[in-house]
Amino acid sequence: MKKIAIIGTGISALSLARHLPTLDITFFEKSWRAGGRLSTRKHNDLQFDHGAHFLSPDHGVLGFTEALEKVQAIKKVEAFYTPNYLGQSTKEMKSIIIGNNGIQSIPLNLHKSLHYPTHFSTKIEKIERAEKNYYISSDKDQFGPFDMVFACIPFEQGVTLLQDHIDFKNYPTPTFNSIWTVMLGFDKRLGTDLQFGYYLTKEISFFMNQNFKHEQFDQESWVFNMRSEWTKKYYDIEPYVLEDYVINEVKKTFGSDAKATFKKSHRWKYANTKQSLRDLVGKTYIPSIDHKLYLLGDWSEGPAMQDAWLSGKKLAKHIEEFNLKI
Numbered sequence: 001m002k003k004i005a006i007i008g009t010g011i012s013a014l015s016l017a018r019h020l021p022t023l024d025i026t027f028f029e030k031s032w033r034a035g036g037r038l039s040t041r042k043h044n045d046l047q048f049d050h051g052a053h054f055l056s057p058d059h060g061v062l063g064f065t066e067a068l069e070k071v072q073a074i075k076k077v078e079a080f081y082t083p084n085y086l087g088q089s090t091k092e093m094k095s096i097i098i099g100n101n102g103i104q105s106i107p108l109n110l111h112k113s114l115h116y117p118t119h120f121s122t123k124i125e126k127i128e129r130a131e132k133n134y135y136i137s138s139d140k141d142q143f144g145p146f147d148m149v150f151a152c153i154p155f156e157q158g159v160t161l162l163q164d165h166i167d168f169k170n171y172p173t174p175t176f177n178s179i180w181t182v183m184l185g186f187d188k189r190l191g192t193d194l195q196f197g198y199y200l201t202k203e204i205s206f207f208m209n210q211n212f213k214h215e216q217f218d219q220e221s222w223v224f225n226m227r228s229e230w231t232k233k234y235y236d237i238e239p240y241v242l243e244d245y246v247i248n249e250v251k252k253t254f255g256s257d258a259k260a261t262f263k264k265s266h267r268w269k270y271a272n273t274k275q276s277l278r279d280l281v282g283k284t285y286i287p288s289i290d291h292k293l294y295l296l297g298d299w300s301e302g303p304a305m306q307d308a309w310l311s312g313k314k315l316a317k318h319i320e321e322f323n324l325k326i
C-alpha cells in the first residue's frame with residue numbers, strides 16, 4: 001500500500017483523508033491540535049468559536065452535513081439574527097449548523113474517526129525528492145519515504161513549502177481577506193435579544209453570542225469580527241487597543257453598562273478566500289509535474305468550510321480516477 005503524507009489537519013485535509021481510497025496515511029500538523037481555522041478557545045467557563053462560526057444548512061455540498069452527523073460533530077439550531085444591524089434590517093430566526101461542543105467538534109470528531117497517526121506540533125519546512133519518493137522535514141526530524149504528499153494549507157504558505165517542486169508561475173494567485181476577531185466576556189447580559197448578525201457598526205462586520213451554543217447562560221460571551229478592509233488598515237494594531245475599542249463600540253451600540261471581564265483577540269492572516277483558484281482558472285488543486293505532490297485548501301474552491309471539504313473530496317476523486325490509484 002502506498003504511503004501518504006498529509007500536511008495540515010484543517011477541513012480540506014480531513015476531507016481528503018476521508019475520501020482517499022487508502023489506509024496508510026500520516027498527518028503532520030504544526031499546531032498542537034487538529035482543525036486549523038475551525039477553532040474553539042476556552043477560558044475558564046467561557047468558550048469562543050473565534051475562527052469559523054457556523055455552517056449554512058443549504059451549503060449545497062453533497063454529503064458534507066451527513067458526514068458531520070455521522071461523527072456526531074454538529075447540531076442544528078434556530079438563532080435570532082439580523083442581516084444588517086447598522087442598516088436596521090428586520091430581525092428574524094435563522095436555521096444554522098453549529099459544532100456540538102464548539103466548532104472544534106467538527107475537526108476533532110472527524111480526525112478521531114479516521115484513526116490515522118498524527119504528528120502534532122510538527123511544522124513541515126522542507127520537502128525533498130529522492131528517486132521516486134519524497135521525504136518531508138520539520139526543524140527537528142525527517143519523515144519518509146512517502147509515495148505522495150498533499151499539502152492542505154493556505155496558498156501562500158504552500159508556495160513557500162512547494163516552490164522547489166511546482167512552477168507557480170503557471171498559476172494565478174488566489175487572494176485572501178484578513179480578519180481581526182475579538183473575544184469578549186461581560187459581567188451581565190448586553191441587553192440585546194440577537195444571537196448573531198452582520199454589520200454591527202461601520203467597523204464590526206459580524207457578531208455572535210456564544211452563550212446559546214454552550215449553555216452558559218450566566219456568562220455573557222461574544223465574538224466580534226472586524227471588517228476585512230478595517231483589518232487591512234489596522235493590521236498591526238496593538239491587541240489591547242483593539243479590544244478596548246470594540247468594548248466601547250459594543251456598549252455604546254447596545255446601550256449597555258456591562259463590564260468586560262475577559263478580552264482576547266486574534267488576527268487571522270488567511271481568514272477567507274476573496275478569489276479562488278477555481279474562479280481564476282477553473283482548477284481546484286495544484287499538482288507537481290510528477291503528480292505526486294499536491295497543494296489544495298479552501299482557497300481552491302471558495303470562502304467557507306464547505307469549500308475546504310469540497311477541495312479535499314474533488315482531489316480524492318481525481319486521484320482515484322486518473323490512473324493514480326493508490
Ligand SMILES: Cc1cc2nc3c(=O)[nH]c(=O)nc-3n(C[C@H](O)[C@H](O)[C@H](O)COP(=O)(O)OP(=O)(O)OC[C@H]3O[C@@H](n4cnc5c(N)ncnc54)[C@H](O)[C@@H]3O)c2cc1C
Pocket residue numbers: 007008009010011012013028029030031034035036037038050051052053054055122123124125152153154157161179181225268270271272296297298299303304305306307308
Ligand atoms: C474569522 C473567520 C471566520 C470564518 N467564518 C466562517 C463561517 O462562519 N462559516 C464557514 O463555513 N467558514 C468560515 N470561515 C472559513 C473556514 O474556517 C475555512 O474556509 C476553513 O476552515 C479552511 O480549511 P482548510 O483546511 O482549507 O485550511 P486551514 O483550516 O487553515 O487548515 C490548514 C492547517 O494546516 C496547518 N499547517 C499550515 N502550514 C503547515 C505546515 N507547514 N506544517 C504542518 N501544518 C501546517 C495549519 O496549522 C492548519 O491546521 C471563517 C474563517 C475565519 C478565519
